[in-house]
Amino acid sequence: MLTIGQLAAYAGVTTRAVRHYHQIGLLPEPERDASGYRRYGAKAAVSLIKIRTLANAGVPLSEIGQMLEADASTFAEGIERIDRHLRDEIERLETSRKQVTQLIAGDSLALPPEVTSYLDRLREIGTSERMVEAERDGWILVVARWPEGIREMMPAKFAHLDDPQLVRLYQLGSELIESDAGDDDPRLEEAADILAALAEQAYTSGEIDPDKEARDEVPFGLLDALAVESDPRAQRLLDLMRKRGWSSWTRTRPERLAD
Amino acid sequence: MLTIGQLAAYAGVTTRAVRHYHQIGLLPEPERDASGYRRYGAKAAVSLIKIRTLANAGVPLSEIGQMLEADASTFAEGIERIDRHLRDEIERLETSRKQVTQLIAGDSLALPPEVTSYLDRLREIGTSERMVEAERDGWILVVARWPEGIREMMPAKFAHLDDPQLVRLYQLGSELIESDAGDDDPRLEEAADILAALAEQAYTSGEIDPDKEARDEVPFGLLDALAVESDPRAQRLLDLMRKRGWSSWTRTRPERLAD
DNA sequence: ATGGAGGGTTGACGCAGCGTCAAGGTCAAG
DNA sequence: CTTGACCTTGACGCTGCGTCAACCCTCCAT
Structure with missing residues (x-):
């Protein structure tokens, strides 16, 4: 005993x-x-x-008791269920592992590689670290909303970096975010001019589908809010954009107010 | 907001x-x-x-907070830990899955394939189902104690089945376990004779190492107990074995009492 | 103005599978 | 007789929320 x-x-x-x-x-x-x-x-x-x-x-x-009492076919059935469950669980962990190993590269927390490459490109053209971080957080919001569409939109984004206007914009952003310049800094006006021009381009070239974006206002609002939270001076930039007939700098859609 | x-x-x-x-x-x-x-x-x-x-x-x-605050190298270190953990977890589930799929075959609950083949062989030589189940439960105890050694001992077990004595023993066991024969059934004596002869063989041929088995009394005791619990008449068999100078039928070692 | 639907609030219990005290009673050995 | 290793029941803790309960707030249609 x-x-x-x-x-x-x-x-x-x-x-x-x-x-x-x-x-x-x-x-x-x-x-x-x-x-x-x-x-x-x-x-x-x-x-x-x-x-x-x-x-x-x-x-x-809770299932083991019944399984031990079950006849052969019921038992086999139970085993089948268990095995499926194990397979699913393993698969889940495998994908987790893939994601985790991606995390090792710095920015890639919650971001696909295309986007981290884009961020690296920004660094190469002289964008400041804080500016890159702000940009990264923005992408996190974007990826969360359109995890599928991200792949198709990135090539255009990379191409856009050939435009000196955009490069200048990131430069302005870097300077401003690192400085303690006030709301009245003239570089805010310059940035607004560039943004308006880029928005105009995108709009006339049909790159933007106003209807589509209208249906999904939340993320745009979040992006604007994120900018202001990151640096309150972004609020001034938004105001300047509105003066130029654009509802915001990320939501590149002309407003009725512009009438 | x-x-x-x-x-x-x-x-x-x-x-x-x-x-x-x-x-x-x-x-x-x-x-x-x-x-x-x-x-x-x-x-x-x-x-x-x-x-x-x-x-x-x-x-x-509980770790996420620190990870999000950590600098790059600490973060990478954390990721490393997580990844190792994921690998281990996946491996655990993989082995579970292997075991589970083996469970689909009837007897293999907690038993390696060698043993289930042995049980199938017993069925082929006419061993009754209840006898096989008793044997199976015994093997479960054995495998739990010597999970490694099981592979090396099985060939000898299979070879043993060529011995008509052993075949007869399983036949006797099957008959007795299925019948309502009493403690005085002569087949118990016959079984004890065979067991004693087999034990003698094993002992003189050096197949058994008394010292080794002495160090591990628990499982032998359990096997004896299991037999008695499965069929009380096994107690009588144990007594008969003791009379013949063997301490039990599973623990094939001569006792001092035999002096 | 009213009522209902569909938000929000705190508080609390429940889940799986045990780990881990706490506060004792028991057993075998020296 | 003591000591240390075991046994007993009871109860709380852990993870990551799900799921009431009981109530408040807002908005929209009537």
Whole structure:
């Protein structure tokens, strides 16, 4: 006759686990000896080992009881379910692992490689680190909203970097964000002019679909808000854009107000 | 400004999750509006998305806060840890899956294929189903104790089945276990004779190492107990073996009492 | 103005599978 | 007789939220 400790050791589990199985009725409570100790026979050891085998395989304890009582075909059916579940779980972890290894590269937290390359390009053209970080956070919001569409829009974004206007814009942004210039800095006007010009280009070339963007206002609002939260002077930039007939600098759609 | 529901929807989580992150201090509580509603800015959305990215990757919430604050090298180190953990987890599940698919074959619950083949062989030589089940439970105990050694001992076991004595023994066992014969059935004596002869053979041929087995009494005791629990008449068999100078039928070692 | 739908608020319990005290009683050995 | 290793029950803790409950707020249609 085994004590609970011996039984547990034999099956390679803790005594707490055994008592837990008793509590949930998975393993029947054995007889007690004179002093109230549980005393186990060999069948208990066999049962416990079977239980652990299924539990190690990921079967929830609540199902193990039925599985051990089931006939062959029901059992096989249960096994099938378990196996599917295990496959799904493994797949989930595999994709997690892929994402995690991408995280090792600095910016890629929550960002696909295309976008991190874009950020690296920004650094190459002299964009300041804080500006890149602001840009990165913006992309995080964009990717969260259009995880699929991101791939198709990136080539155009890269191409855009050949435009000296855009390069100048990032330069202005870098200077401003690093400086303590006030709301009245003339570079804000210059930035607004460039933004308006770029918006005009994009709009007339049909690159922007106002209807499409109208249906998805939230992210644009968030992007504007993010800019202002990152640097309050962005508010002034938004105002300047509105004066020029654009509802915001990220939501490049002419407003009715412009009428 | 977003409500908690809008924020949650944007990041693809539930409001409960967001509130949970507040509770544990992972996401700072935002300002409230006049009616006490939480109002979120864009930075909260960015933070929440970052949090979910790490959480989806399997990072415990308790570590995410530090990881997001950490510098690049500390972050990379954390990622490394996470990745190792993911690898281990995947491996664990893979082995579970292997075990589970083996379970589909009937007897293999907690048993390696060598043993299930052995059980199938027993069926072929006419061993009754209940006898096979008893044998199977015995093997479960054996495998639990010597998971490594099982592979090397099985060939000898298979070879043993060529011995007509052993075949007869399983036949006797099958008959007895299926019948309601009493303690005085002469077949018990016959079985004891065979067992004693086999034990003698094994002992003189050096197949058994008494010292080795002495160090590991528990499993032998369990096997004896299992037999008796499966069929009380096994007790009589044990007694008969003891009379013949063997301490039990599974623990094939001569006792001092035999002096 | 009213009522209902669909938000929001805090508080609390529930889940799986045990780990881990706490506060004792028991057993075997020296 | 003591000591240390075991046993007993009971209860809380952990992770990451899900799910009531009971109530308040806002907006829209009537």
